[in-house]
Amino acid sequence: MKIETFIVSDMHCPACVMRLEALEDELAGVKRITANYKKQNMIVEFDEMQITSLEIKDAVTEIGYTIA
């Protein structure tokens, strides 16, 4: 398992937090996502064998957010 922090700079309300965390149920290999509106980031715990950082970033971009 790998834990990585991503910057999501355009979260504009706590609803975005829940929307991003919902990816936890959508992406195979992602064990846990904890997003933080105040810090504008999301901490993702995932299995590198099943999903890559790039795929996570793509999923975030797909639902309308900018991730770094």
Add this chain to the structure above:
Amino acid sequence: MDGSIWVAFVTGLTAGGLSCMAVQGGLVTSSLAGQIENEIAKPKGKKQSKVPQKPSIRFVKPIILFLISKLVAYTFLGFLLGSIGSVLSLTPTVRGILQIAIALFMLGNALRLLNVHPIFRYFSFEPPASIRRMIRQKSKNQENIFSPILMGFLTLLIPCGVTQSMMALAISSGSALTGGLLMFAFTLGASPVFFLLTYLATKLGTLTEKYFTRLVAVALVVFGLIAFDTGLNLVGFPFTISRFTQQVRGDQSTVQASTGVLGSQTQNIPTLAPQNTGNDVYIQVQDQGYYPYKSIAKADQTVNLHLVTDGVYSCSRAFVIPSLDISKILSATGEEIVEIPPQKAGTELYYSCSMGMYSGMIVFE
């Protein structure tokens, strides 16, 4: 209907509906969409999209169930908050301070929504991660009509900023009934917007949400300023927008003319209240405020303030003099006499309704 209840309703109809939608909308639409999906198709795998491409009439029933449930839940919450406020027995000054704090919270939230500075993100309260996860899990189990009802109740855990302000207002009302009515009116007002936006949500994406965010921010600024102004009235602050507006509109009038101090304001002597004599000052309490706006009383002696009502049903009936901690609920029709202890010459005594919406003053000479 009480003015404050109307304000709560209009707040719900404008800022509340949009703001609630921004916070709770995504969650609700995805859960409702899940329910529709269950009805029209076999359950799909975990990784597939839950949102159908077109809004369906089948959305109507679960959305209405959700909104009714939310209405009941928040009315009950308002009742509880009002009860807490009544136990605390808040004085007009404390209520005013609370209202000013609410106003600052609303304005801070507006600046947060407009992304003015990262510091304003602290005006937003997020539920803990465990509660967020629990709500998400519950929202996925859409198997019967109880799910939208449960979701409606669960929105109590994720109130938007405007709702939080309204909750604080329910506490400051100091009455279980008023608290319940405030939250009922606010949630009812928010319902049509919530319904429409939820119904159309499959076509509204993040972009639209961002657009509405700005609208919410503007509405919050307006209501925040109103709350700030009424809060200042409640603590007896002499310079407020509403007092100034009364002057400009020419509503301000004076009984028992004085020289110099009052200037041109003495031109409009009303016939609404009996002429003041001796130590008696008459104030006509009406749905739209207090007449005259300014009264003159004798200094250094006890003054009987006659509050005359005739079929009054607005919040002007809840009369307060913050600096003396006097608070009276007037009957719809009748006359209440409030005894004011001797005041020094030159004293200006400010009074208002308990919500700070209507105000007036007594000058001692």
